[in-house]
Amino acid sequence: MAHNIKNKNVIFTILTLFIVSFSIYSILTYIDSKQDMEYLKSKNIQQLNNLHSSIQENLENQLKSRINFILHLNKRNEKIDAINNNDQKALFELFSPHFESLKGQINGFSIMQIFDTKGISLIRLHDSNNHSDDLSQFRACVKDVIQNPRSCTFFEVGKNGLALRHITPIRNDENKIIAFLELGVTPYVFAKQIQNIFDSKSYFFIKDEFAVSNNKNKLSTFGYSLCTLCSSKDEFIDDIAQTINLNNKEHDDIKYGHKTYSIFEKSIYDALGQEIGKIVIFNDISSYTDQLQTLILKSIILLIGTLIASYILLNGYIKKIFDKLNFSKFLLNNINDEIYVVSTDDLSIMDVNERACITLGYTYIEIKNLKLSDFTHSYNNEIQIDWYKKVNELKQKHFIISREIHARKDGQTFPVESNISYIKTDTKEFMLLVSRDITNQIEMENKINQKAKELQRLNTIISKSALYTTTDLNGNITYISEAFANLTGYDKDYLIGKNHRVFKHDSMQKEFFDTLWSTISNNQRFVGEVKNYRKDGTSYWTKIVIDPIFDDNGQKIGYSSYRENITDKKELEYISSHDALTGIYNRREFVKRLQAQIKSASRYNEKFGFIILDIDYFKKINDTYGHQVGDEVLITLSNIIKENLRADDFFARWGGEEFVIIAKYSDIKSLEELVHKLQNKISIASFAPVPRVNCSFGLTIYKDGDNDESIVKRADKALYLAKENGRNRYEIG
Incomplete structure (x- = not known):
């Protein structure tokens, strides 16, 4: 009796541990599935928000x-x-x-x-x-x-x-x-x-x-x-x-x-x-909630079955070891996974659970007469599985996970994922395969992959519309969007590894790039407007925003830059500040520059000169040769004056045949020298068919208390005096 009681205690302990383990496993599985569902929901919400x-x-x-x-x-x-x-x-x-x-x-x-x-x-x-x-x-x-x-x-x-x-x-x-x-x-x-x-x-x-x-x-x-x-x-x-x-x-x-x-x-x-x-x-x-509910239902059913079996065992009489083995087999037969015990020597089926028989459509006797290779085929459409190689791999690793295709008795096939364990006793070696039908799982994976492709398509759309690049720490391009490559006219593959200097326009000052590198080297954002060349030699303007890029350890690994094409804006700025005929600055821009120059001169006690000039008898030129020739005279005269001024001087068309010059850091003597130089250049220039073109000049210098109106008025009076005194001369106001 004591011996029987001892056996009963052993059975009770084993079943109790099983129930506890199964309950913990079910709870953890449910929690994990719930977390997966919440994660997928959050990803969907994030994608919808984006x-x-x-x-x-x-x-x-x-x-x-x-x-x-x-x-x-x-x-x-x-x-x-x-x-x-x-x-x-x-x-x-x-x-x-x-x-x-x-x-x-x-x-x-x-x-x-x-x-x-x-x-x-x-x-x-x-x-x-x-x-x-x-x-x-x-x-x-x-x-x-x-x-x-x-x-x-x-x-x-x-x-x-x-x-x-x-x-x-x-x-x-x-x-x-x-x-x-x-x-x-x-x-x-x-x-x-x-x-x-x-x-x-x-x-x-x-x-x-x-x-x-x-x-x-x-x-x-x-x-x-x-x-x-x-x-x-x-x-x-x-x-x-x-x-x-x-x-x-x-x-x-x-x-x-x-x-x-x-x-x-x-x-x-x-x-x-x-x-x-x-x-x-x-x-x-x-699809997510249905899977979770199915998991809960299966867990409850299996747990109830386990509890009922445990109750019978705990309240019944001593069972023989054979009953215990039958009970274990009952559990194996009632789980959703197929279980196969397979010989490593010839792949013959040593034992299977009932789920394997139901799933494949064979009776227990029929499946015992088969080999694993008779109904298992390669998942990747290979000609056949190299079972010798797979068995040797299993013996080395003792456990592998593999995906295959199982064929039912009626010829239908379905994908499975098998957990394969290598077991060795004193007399035998065999494999234990726990295989699960993953048809629904693959459908879910395919849906996820499809969503990933759709997201990739959206990323491609963004690449085609956003002007974006990344570089290493030296400014060498590591990524470039399709939109920016199209703007520059270069092929994307060609630009990878190239430095941004490939786009540099000759007109951009060194000070601009010194400021740029100083800013981003200090891990700060740089914002500016830059003019670049396209591959075909034409130019374009962009507003650029550059930020540093850091890796997971906080180390700076490069820079990212976003651009906005502002070429049209720059062209509008040029049109608004330049004379359409001559290409020099217009009156509106000149007034702004003159006001700024007066403020600077007043603040820093600087000198500057002001010249206004007028083409003599220009109306006669228009009346005699026509307005087209008159326009050519204006263009030629503008080019002569522009080519003979200093880089700091400012030259603009005042209106009609009148032009104005701001000569920085100048006194009356230097203004007179400049006028003599311009008179000489004008006198030897060709204005054909007009035989000769002369100009009258009014000169003045900035005086304390001047504003833009007073200095222009003083120079204009001097110009009027030069006209009165015979033209082709200058007077000082």
């Missing part, structure tokens, strides 16, 4: 670039006049082509409006019959932009629903704001792109205090209403909207039908920085 930000940034950039074209590169003067004159017909004719073009270029584009600096609508291209109303009375965003003029992008709710809007000031040639241009895009494009990429449902909800519609049938929930003009209302949102409190930061997953959804929300703001609503995205996570 995608939303990318879509909004892309729309903002599109609107900004189109505004630049509309306001600066196409019939600018006519548009300014039409705005100043409040000419409705002209405004419609000038701006409606842009409106129609943008509707085809930007998906969801639907709003174009111009209003003046008081907020009065001059024209609505999207509602041409409705204008002249005071927008500032019912649109706080417009009122704020008028009071604090700026370019801004924001969401706003109007009678046509929610829209992403961009407002920018319209300036005249004196840089004075005369009106504002507003463009808008329906946010439906957000929902559509998110649904196309992530197969998610997305809806826009507006805070009730900002909602325009008073429809009693509107869908509301906890202070928010569904924007039916920018989100499609369907049965799904009708059923679950009332259960969602958008005032909460976090939301529990919801069940709808046979599917489970995680909820991600992102606030949207108006121009005042007020939250006016949210975009709510419902991401289908049914």
Whole structure:
């Protein structure tokens, strides 16, 4: 009896340890699976957030670039006049082509409006019959932009629903704001792109205090209403909207039908920085939750079965060792994995569990007469598995994990992952294979890989649009975006390893690059504007932002740089400061330089001279030879004077046939020497068909208390005196 009691205690101890271990394993497996699901959910939310930000940034950039074209590169003067004159017909004719073009270029584009600096609508291209109303009375965003003029992008709710809007000031040639241009895009494009990429449902909800519609049938929930003009209302949102409190930061997953959804929300703001609503995205996570529920159910069933067996053993009589072995086999037969005991000598099947028989479709006797190689094939479509090599590998490592294809009796195949252990007794050597059907796992891996490819595609899109490079510590290129390579005209592969000096323009000063390297060498951000060469020799301007790159240990390993193509901006700056005919500086730029020179002279007690000159009898030249010859005379004279001035001197066209010169650090004597030099160069120059060209000069120097008007007036009087005294001479004022 004592012996029997001892056996009973042994069985009880073993089963108790098994139950505890199984329970711990089940709990840990559940926790691990739960963490995996939460991780995948967080990754999806992060990807959705990044995608939303990318879509909004892309729309903002599109609107900004189109505004630049509309306001600066196409019939600018006519548009300014039409705005100043409040000419409705002209405004419609000038701006409606842009409106129609943008509707085809930007998906969801639907709003174009111009209003003046008081907020009065001059024209609505999207509602041409409705204008002249005071927008500032019912649109706080417009009122704020008028009071604090700026370019801004924001969401706003109007009678046509929610829209992403961009407002920018319209300036005249004196840089004075005369009106504002507003463009808008329906946010439906957000929902559509998110649904196309992530197969998610997305809806826009507006805070009730900002909602325009008073429809009693509107869908509301906890202070928010569904924007039916920018989100499609369907049965799904009708059923679950009332259960969602958008005032909460976090939301529990919801069940709808046979599917489970995680909820991600992102606030949207108006121009005042007020939250006016949210975009709510419902991401289908049914596949994750179903797996987790299946795991829980299987664990509970298996645990209950174990507890029942343990209860019977603990409350029954002493069982023989054979009963114990049968019970162990019962457990093996009822788990979901296939178990095979295989001889290492000839791969013959020594034993299998019931799951293996059910899965392969053979009876226990049939499968015992097979070899492992009869129903196991290579996962990678090899001709056959080298079992000799695999067995030797197993004997060395004692444990390996391998993926194969198993073939059922009816010919169907399915993938498995096998944990293979090498076991050696005193008389036998064999392999123990625990194989699991991984069909669902592979489907999940394929979905993940597909999502990864989609993300890679998005990265490729960014590479094609962002001007981005990375370099090592010496400025040698380690990565270059496709967009920047296209801008430079070089092949990407060619530029890898090349130094940024390959783009350097001759006009860039050494001091610029000294400052650049000094800044980034001290681990600070550098921001500047740089002119570079393309491969074909043409030049371009970019605004560049350079930041240091650090590795995981905090060591600086290189630099990253983002660029903005500002070539058009620089060209506009050149046009605004240079005379179109002669290419020298214009009067506007000259006045700015003269005022700056007067301030410097007053502060540092510096001397400088001022010369104004006029071509004698220029009207006669135009009348005799025509204005084209007159223009050539102006160009030739400008080149002669420019070539004979010092680098510090400043030369500009004052207007008509008059020119002005600022001669730094000069007195009257040096001014007279300069005039004699210019008279000599002009007298020997060819102005054909004009036989001879002479000039009269008025000279003066800066005096304490001078301003730009007084010094110009004094030199102009001297010029007038030179004209009175016979021309082709100079006088001092």
